[in-house]
Each structure stands twice: as structure tokens, then as C-alpha cells.
Amino acid sequence: MTAALQKVADAVAQAVGAKAGVSTAGPITEQDKEDLVLRLHEIQAVKFGEFKLKSGIMSPVYLDLRVIVSYPDVLHKVAEMMWHTVKDAKFDVMCGVPYTALPIATCMSLLHGAPMVMRRKEVKDYGTKKAIEGAFKAGQTCLIVEDLVTSGASVMETVEPLQAEGLKAEGLKVSDVVVLIDREQGGAARMASNKLALYSAFKLSFILDVLVRHKLVTEDVAAKVHSFLAANQTFGPTAAPAAAAPAAAKPKRLSFEQRKVLAKNALGQKLFELMLRKQTNLAVAADVATVEEMLALADKVGPHICVFKTHVDIFDRWDDSIAQKLRALADKHDFMIFEDRKYADIGNTVVSQYAGGIYRIADWSDITNAHLVPGPGIIDGLKSVGLTKGRGLLLLAEMSSKGTLAKGAYTQAVAQAAEENQDFVMGYISQGPASWTWGPGSPGLIHMTPGVQLAAGGDALGQQYNTPTSVIGANGTDVIIVGRGIIKAADPAAAAAEYRAAGWEAYKAALQ
Template sequence: MSALTDNTRNGALKRNLLRQMLKASVFKFGEFQLKSGQISPIYIDLRECFGHPELLMLISEALSRQIESSGVQYTGVLGIPYAALPYASVAAGQYLKKPLLIVRKEAKSYGTKKLIEGLYQPNDQLVLIEDVVTTGGSILDVLKVIQAESLVASDVFCILDREQGGSQKLKDAGVTLHSLLDMNTVLTFLFSTGAVTEEQWYGIVKALNLSYTSPVKLTIDKDLENLSNLPYVENARTPLAERESLTESSLNRKIISIMRNKESNLCLAVDYTTTSEVLQMVELAGPFVLAIKLHADAITDFNEDFTRKLTTMANDMNFVIFEDRKFGDTGNTNLLQLTGAQKIASWADVVTVHAVQGNDSIAGVFRKLALDPAYRLSGILLIAQLSTKGSLTALSGYTESAIEIGNDNRDVVSGFITQTRVSACSDLLNWTPGVNLDAKTDSTGQQWRGVDQAIDVQQNDIIIVGRGVTSSSEPVQQLKRYRQIAWEALTRNDASIH
């Protein structure tokens, strides 16, 4: 039942499953005879999901995530015939990238006459996918078939465990059952959302001989949750001292050292259009921030005297210069832009880079400059997510591709521009825009949230604040305010700090 209360991506995914199942009429009430012969006042018809593509994909994603997080070693995926086959097909092909195997209920009388279709070798280890487990009989039947072909399966992943003895029977056969949902979770959700009454709840529990004593009512919003706003990984944040020792990035060693010395994980976005305005704000902000973020191409009187003054202030006040250029071209063009008229690589410590150009254009060019002592540039931030409403970074696969590039190039990739923690690599830093303590949105599509949401829930490390400070009549007071709140949120459970 923790899925109904967990403030995690996995918990939200399961709540969304239940919301969409309810809307798709998966839960039916009346008098139904199950395959086992048992009479049930509730029938959970997962075949209804086939008519709802988003729900089918969501279930397949959830099963895939559960398989990956289990740590089980396997070479192929087998769907229990026939209701589980659509989920197994999508999970194997779309998410797990593993061969799909199918067991026929009876061998063909023509052709190869095989009972098992798919690519496999003797002694291959399979994971099995089932939709609903009641007694486990269907799974045990399939196990006999695959064992006769010298295949091995010790783990079954199902959407729903009806808690009717199937888990124990499978255990007795040497098989572990992993379920996305169980009846306790389903019934608590249905009762909490008003889909079943208290009388119905007791009737279902009695008819199915479940061991629950009384219904639990939770506060559950009926609206779908945005999964992209929650961490992609669930392991706890590693202490800063350990992250500093683990990192392959010279930039991150510098950043974490500054964070610890200044007790600041605050980056100030100074989006002014004249050099004098920028330098005046930097003079005020320097003592309180980890980094100053600029848009050089928005500064109308940009010149080398400005960058000399800026780098001197960065050295004196110990902060990082962050040029938010968002490079996204071919490798050669990136190189020309970095060393061209604005000489960005000579004064910026870190720049932002789109993942759209791919690994080769990113790794080679930026690593070359980061390793060259003639340049100040020492790392990049990959854009994994943006804070603007309707951003195309939310398209399927974009964030995952950015994560892969970052994970593979941690000497030059310092981290990500993101809305939530995206990588399991603890040495990569998550920088997040869209933080404002006093406003939620503006007229141009910018969306803001508070520090607790950004750091505690979404597991980001560094907050990027702009107008919350630069538009204030008292910017120093706001800088102190944001720095204190953000640092306390980041280090609250960090034993290396306290």
C-alpha cells in the first residue's frame, strides 16, 4: 500500500495506473466466477487496458522499471499466454530491449511445430510477465513447458497479485513473484476515491478471504501526476564529501568545494542587457552564490573588458561563471562558437549544451577545450529538462538520451539542467531552474516552484534563481534568503556537513 503514499516516481506511476484503470472500467463489480472457480464480487479485467494505448504503455513501462530495479539477470522476456502478451511485447521491445518469447498453449501441427517461439538457447534465463495472479496455475503450466526446453525462469512480474495463494505456490516451486499492485492497494485506492463503499469493501474482503480488518481512507487526488517532475532514480542523495571524492570532473570538484566553503548551492541568473547592470549585480551577489549565470548574446555592449572584470570578480569572490549558451550544432560549429567573437571558452567555467547533437559532437569538442589549459572552460551541463510549459524535452526518449550521454562522459559533463534528478551517478550534479519563493508563473510560460519541492522532493542539488532576486528592491536580502533555505534543504540529511 506504500504505492499510494510514496512521494516517488514509482509511487506516482502506480497511482496513475490505478487512476487510468478506474477510468477505463478495469474494475467491475457484481458476481463473477474466476478461472479458479471462486466466486468474486469484483472482477479486475485488465484486457480493458488493450483499448487504451496510454494505459497499455504505462503498465508496460511500470513492469519494465520493476524488472530493471529488481537486479534479476535475464536474456529474454516471456509473456504468459495470452492476456499478458501485449504487456510483455511492449516491455521487451520498447523498454527492456530484450528478445520476446511466446509459449503456445498447444504446438502447431505444421511448420516447425514448436511450443516456444522466439530467439533462445538452452539454459537461457527468462523473466516471465503475467497480468493477474490468483493461484499461479497458469504460470506453473508455462514453467513445465520452458523447463522441458532447458530454459530457466525464477522470477515472475505481474500487474496484480490477487493474494489468493499464488505467491506461496510459486515460492514452493522456486519462483519469486513481483507484483506492481496487490488487493490491499487496489481496495484502499477504490475506497479512498469513492469507487466502492465501506459495505462493498467488507463484502469483497469476506468473499476473497483476505486478511484485512478495516478499510483505510487516504487523500488521493483523482488527477494524473506528472511523472517527469519526480526523480528518475530512488536511491538517496550521496553526501557532498563523498561526491567530491567520487567525481571524475575537475569542474565538479571545484563546484563542490565552493559549495561547502560558502555554504551555498545558489546560482543567480543575471539576465540584464548591459555590462554595467550585470557587474553591479555580480558585485552584490558574489559573496552569496556558487555561480553566476549569463546570456552573453543578450548583453548589447558585450566586450573583452567586461569579461576581464567578470573573471577577476569570480576569482576574488570564489564563484563559477556559467554561460547559458545552449550549444546544439555540429562539433565543428560548436568549436567555432566557443572560440569565436565572444571567446566564451576563455571566460566561462561551464556552458549548457543540448543533447540533440548526439554524443560524438558533444564529447570530442568540449573535452578538447576542457583539457586545454589555454581555456577557462572546464565542463558542460546537458539540458535534460526545461521548466517552460510544453517543452519538447518532455518527448519520450529525450531525457533518457541526455542521461546516457552524461553518464558516459562524466569527466567533461558536470551534470544536467533539469527539473528533477535524472541520473543514478551520484557524481553528476543536478542544476534546476524554475525556482521562486513568491510566484508560480508568468505570462510567457515560465513555471516556478519552491525550494522544498525542487530539492527535497525532486532531489536537485543547485537551484537557479533569477527574477526572484534581480527584480527585488532588496536583492541582498533575497540572496541571503534563497541561499539559507536552499542550503538547509540540501544538507538536512548530509552527515558530511553536520
């Protein structure tokens, strides 16, 4: 920009700023940022509640930045904030993404004398038939201006026709994008994968922090928004790696403390609290031959575990007195009982299996699980028995056995069923929720992973073992289920203590 043009632009900026009651002198301060966040909230550009997004997903937060055109002071502040954010970038012209960003780009252009071009959403079949309107020269660089970024799809809709111009003789290059708000759902990583640098005036987490500090939003609402963002990342695993901004592709993992308030199943909430209270995310699989061995094992490992998993149909005898002894041990050592029944029948049948028979599982087991092969009716059947008893259900989304068919579209259907039945479904048996392309699901749902040992490997029957660090850190699970690594140890209590420490350290490391 020439010195003369800059002088004119500065004069315009001062005049417009004075008219809007906004100072344009000096750099943008943290107080300026905070004031703008509060003003955006005041004009309801930032809203909280339940909103259906274009994707069909229900969001606890909605950013309605179209409203700023009705508030000249806000439009001016937004334009100045975004200009300050991208001041170090080199560009010759700007292009606002239609339509919300067009007035922002225009205001930036007027305030700072930066030329604009415009992209047509619909190219006319008459006249010049141009996709890009405005004057630009060969080799010039164009800055993309957008109001906010979620997935980055709308940005790319503008970038692509501009880059197409770059293939022509007159040329246009695009390397930088500026937005007012980054929703932190993978947009920055997608931009980087397309060799674009994203400049954002605000991240949504900053806005939440300001509103919580000013008591305009409760901590519970903020936690719900954070969890929604973490569970609904848009940058998929098939996109090119983001070398320039790798951290944006991986959202910060929520703590059990944050997630317990998001659990819609009462037992799930209690399990989060139990894990925090005992500082353990270890479950022991009691795959032993006799009732006596099972009870003795529960007494030994009880101080170190959050869940004790049983297969009572292995035993040659069962009665109410055995169930009472197991429940007494659960109360003594503060753990939950999980009968690994793996229900897989129609709703009417599982009602009888869960409530009756010689085992009467619903009477003493806090948690049970089920396959979704029969369809969602199995959830309804089990719920009719267990919900009033305060029980919880885990759905088998994935299994640790080699050659399992529980994967892909089936796993995704299980995840959807869990989301729709969170009053009774407390979580999953899963293997790698971090790799689910649709996301790991609501953070109030708990992931438990079997087949864990301190050393990776497998057995002759196809069981695949992973370490606590890999299943928690890399695969994204919450609770490690350990069987042979503890029950076959010379000292099961000592082995449980070792696994407990390994699992909890892996959980803490995953939060960093």
C-alpha cells in the same frame, strides 16, 4: 511442526553444526553476523571492481553466492542465519528459488525439519507435467527462499506458479520471502507491492560497513557502491505502492561530500567542494540589460552563490576587459561563471563559437551548456576546446518553459550521452531527475534547475516556477537557479542570502 519432529530436527542441527564447527546453541548475535560477512568476503562471495550485470549495467560490486556450496561451514552458517531471520514467520513448506537458493533451502530443511517443495524452471511435457514438485496440502503456506534480491524478478518467477497452485483446489499460499542479502535496490518495495514480506539476513549497506571497519574495503569504494545503488533503483513508479515497507522504495540521498569523490569531471568535483565550503547551492541568473548591471550584481550576490549565470549576448558591448572584471569578481567571492550559451549546432561550428568570436567564452566561463539535438558530436566539439582548459559542460535534459519538447525519450538520450562523456560533461539542466524512470544518473553528475522562486507559480510567457524545497526535496536537483526573485528585489544581496538559506536547508533536509 510436531514436538517429535522438532526433537529430531534439533538433533540433526546439532550434529551438522558440530561437523561444520558451528555452534547452533542460542540466538544469532551481531558478532555471528559480522563473522559471516568476513567469511563471505574471504571466499570471494562478495567482490568489488567492475562487473557487467544481466541488465548490461556495470556494477562496482558483485555477489557470487553460488560459491558457498563449496564451503559446508559457510552453507551451514548461511542456512542458520536465514532461518533465524525468518523464525517469526508462519509457514508450512519452503521453496528455494532455482538454482543458487536450492542448497540453502535444503540445508534449512534438514537442520530444522521443514518440508520443501521445488519449482521446475522448465516444465516437462511428459510424466506428471508438474510445475511444482513435492507434497503439499490445501491451504498450506509456502516460504520462498532466495540467495539475494535486487529487483525481485527472480522471486516473482517462483511466487507466480506457486500462487497459480493456490487458485487450484489443492492450494498454496505465499506471503513471506527470506533472502541472505538485500541489495537495497527496490526489491523490498516490489515484494511489498505484491503483498509479500521480505526478510533479509543482511542488507548490502551492513556488509559494506563491516568490510570498511575491518579495512577490507576503502571508504571510496564503499561510497561508489552506495552511489551505484542509489542511482540504479529497480522499483519503478508504475508499480503498486508499498504500504508495508515504503522506505525501501526511496534510497538515501548521497551528500555532496560523498559525491565529490565520484565526479569524473574535475570542475564538477571542484563545484561540489565549493558548495560545501560556502554552504550554498544557489546560482543566480544575471538576466540584466547592461554590462554595468551585470558586474554590480555579481559583486552584490557573490558572497552567497556558488554559480553566476550569464547571457552575454544580451549586452550591446563586450571585450576582454569585461571578462577580466567578471573573473576577478569570481575569484574575490569564490563562485563559478556559467555562460548560458545553449549551443545547438554541429561539432565543427560550436568549436568556433566556443573558442572564438567576440565573446571567446571558453577563455573566461567555467561552465557552459548545450542541447543534444545535433547529436553527440556537439559534445566532442566543445570538449576539444574546453577539456584542456579545465571547463565543464551541462547538457539540457529538461527545460522549465511550458510545453517544452525536452522530455521523455529525448531526456533519456541526453542522460545516456552524459553518462558516456563524464570527463567533460559535469551534469545537467533538469527539472525532475527524481522522476526519471531510468534513474537520476551517476551521482558524480550535478543537476541544476532554473525557474526557482520562494513562491510557486508562473509568468505570462510560460515560465514555470517552483520552490527550493520542491525542486531539491521532491524533484531531486542539486543547484537552484534563481533569476527574477533576486535581480528584481529591492536588495539583491539580502534576497540572495534568503535563497541561499532556503536552498541549503532544503539540501540538508533531503539527506535525512
